Amino acid sequence: MNRFHLPNYNLDITLLGGQSFTWDRIAPDHFRGFTSSKIVEIKREGEYVYWQTYPELDDEGWIKRYLRVDADKGEILTKHVGDVHMKAAIEKYSGLHLLHQDFEDTLVSFLCSATKSIVGIRQCVRLLARHYGDTLEIDGQAYDLFPTLEQLADVDEAELRKLTKVGFRAPNIILAARHMLDTGLHDEIHTYDTDIARRELMELRGVGDKVADCILVYGLARDEVTPFDIWGKRFMVQYYGMDPDAKYEHMRQYTQEMWGDKAAWVGQYLFEYIREAKV
DNA sequence: TGTCAGGTTTCGG
DNA sequence: CCGAAACCTGAC
Numbered sequence: 001m002n003r004f005h006l007p008n009y010n011l012d013i014t015l016l017g018g019q020s021f022t023w024d025r026i027a028p029d030h031f032r033g034f035t036s037s038k039i040v041e042i043k044r045e046g047e048y049v050y051w052q053t054y055p056e057l058d059d060e061g062w063i064k065r066y067l068r069v070d071a072d073k074g075e076i077l078t079k080h081v082g083d084v085h086m087k088a089a090i091e092k093y094s095g096l097h098l099l100h101q102d103f104e105d106t107l108v109s110f111l112c113s114a115t116k117s118i119v120g121i122r123q124c125v126r127l128l129a130r131h132y133g134d135t136l137e138i139d140g141q142a143y144d145l146f147p148t149l150e151q152l153a154d155v156d157e158a159e160l161r162k163l164t165k166v167g168f169r170a171p172n173i174i175l176a177a178r179h180m181l182d183t184g185l186h187d188e189i190h191t192y193d194t195d196i197a198r199r200e201l202m203e204l205r206g207v208g209d210k211v212a213d214c215i216l217v218y219g220l221a222r223d224e225v226t227p228f229d230i231w232g233k234r235f236m237v238q239y240y241g242m243d244p245d246a247k248y249e250h251m252r253q254y255t256q257e258m259w260g261d262k263a264a265w266v267g268q269y270l271f272e273y274i275r276e277a278k279v
Numbered sequence: 280t281g282t283c284a285g286g287t288t289t290c291g292g
Numbered sequence: 293c294c295g296a297a298a299c300c301t302g303a304c
Contacts, residue, residue, distance in 0.1 A: 114286040167300030229285035
């Protein structure tokens with residue numbers, strides 16, 4: 001396997017937290033994940049990570065982008081460590097990092113997420129991969145890949161519901177896949193300003209404020225965005241005295257003022273922190 | 280068994 | 293605009 005130096009990067013909380021749903025811990029500090037194009041293996045030993053990509057081997061550019069190894073987390077965190085809640089979150093999860101996943105996979109993953117727990121979303125994406133994704137054979141072992149937009153655009157809705165537990169989200173997934181292929185948005189959106197990208201995403205059925213913001217952060221690496229789910233609302237209320245009835249747009253404004261272009265990082269830390277705290 | 284999730288849409292006021 | 297109910301499914 002390949003390796004590079006990657007200190008202070010917690011694979012557990014980063015790969016298995018609320019960002020991605022396609023990673024499994026196959027041994028302590030050892031993970032395997034799937035995307036629509038790759039099976040990936042990552043293992044930590046000390047300050048190094050050992051890794052391999054399949055079927056294209058040694059795709060260092062891809063993995064460094066996915067893990068965002070170039071993001072200067074030190075600068076991001078020292079800037080906000082003066083905040084008492086962030087200080088506690090950083091002490092507990094100093095190795096938490098943001099991921100930059102494939103846009104298409106992120107879109108479909110978060111279309112599955114509405115009113116589902118992390119466990120439920122993980123089940124959904126595995127069933128999607130099992131039934132609709134390609135299979136990749138590595139050392140005689142078969143692995144499922146995340147389905148592509150082309151594959152999802154062609155599925156039968158009734159069959160999708162029956163096979164995958166996506167339930168009422170089934171038509172949203174199919175329509176989103178077709179919309180992307182019809183318009184080319186999945187290629188173009190990478191170049192759009194964040195507000196324009198959000199507006200385009202929210203045109204999709206099944207994409208509201210929160211899902212759009214998740215896709216912006218985890219699939220397009222827009223660091224100025226904080227997605228607000230129930231946990232995000234909780235930390236805004238409990239830590240920053242926000243009115244429990246505050247509207248999404250109001251919370252967005254407030255975090256923009258507090259955290260600016262690092263809002264996604266701060267939000268991710270507080271999210272993992274309050275979620276673990278179980279309130 | 281019943282309730283409620285890491286939401287969004289739709290419908291009624 | 294704003295609040296409330298319905299929606300699939302699994303977990304508690």
